[in-house]
Amino acid sequence: MKKLTVFSMLFIGLCIAGGGMLGLYLIELKEPGRSGGLFLPIVVGNLLGIGTTFIVWLIQKKRHGNVPTVDERTLQNLKKFYAAALYLVLFGSGGILIILFLMDVQTIEVGMLFIYMMVLFIVLGVGTMLAKRV
Numbered sequence: 719m720k721k722l723t724v725f726s727m728l729f730i731g732l733c734i735a736g737g738g739m740l741g742l743y744l745i746e747l748k749e750p751g752r753s754g755g756l757f758l759p760i761v762v763g764n765l766l767g768i769g770t771t772f773i774v775w776l777i778q779k780k781r782h783g784n785v786p787t788v789d790e791r792t793l794q795n796l797k798k799f800y801a802a803a804l805y806l807v808l809f810g811s812g813g814i815l816i817i818l819f820l821m822d823v824q825t826i827e828v829g830m831l832f833i834y835m836m837v838l839f840i841v842l843g844v845g846t847m848l849a850k851r852v
Contacts, residue, residue, distance in 0.1 A: 723775065731768040735761065792850055799849040803842055 738760035745752055788796075818826070 724772075727768055727772055731764055734767075735764050738764070788850065795849045796846065799845055803845060807838060 738756075742756055742760070745756070
């Protein structure tokens with residue numbers, strides 16, 4: 719299990735760093751000379767995030783041993799929550815799109831999509847915490 723956790727943390731770190739480098743490349747294509755000082759924050763932030771997560775994981779592993787963090791009832795609650803959230807998001811987003819279509823909206827601003835997705839992630843995160851604690 720330890721090897722899988724370490725491998726997954728390294729994989730996620732590499733994916734984040736790759737995404738950051740792709741972002742730097744795209745910025746450099748659009749506006750040359752603009753991405754000069756962004757390489758170091760991407761790498762250091764990635765290393766600090768993965769390092770902090772790994773240290774917290776080691777402390778939790780040492781403190782709690784092999785006690786699982788969730789039981790079967792918690793997993794069942796999480797499954798039910800995600801199933802309900804999936805349908806709510808799908809039907810809610812479909813309803814919003816139908817309403818926008820009926821209002822004859824031709825374009826949707828990207829910033830509004832970011833806000834919508836951010837609200838969805840926050841609601842899903844809070845709901846996950848509540849479903850895990852109950």
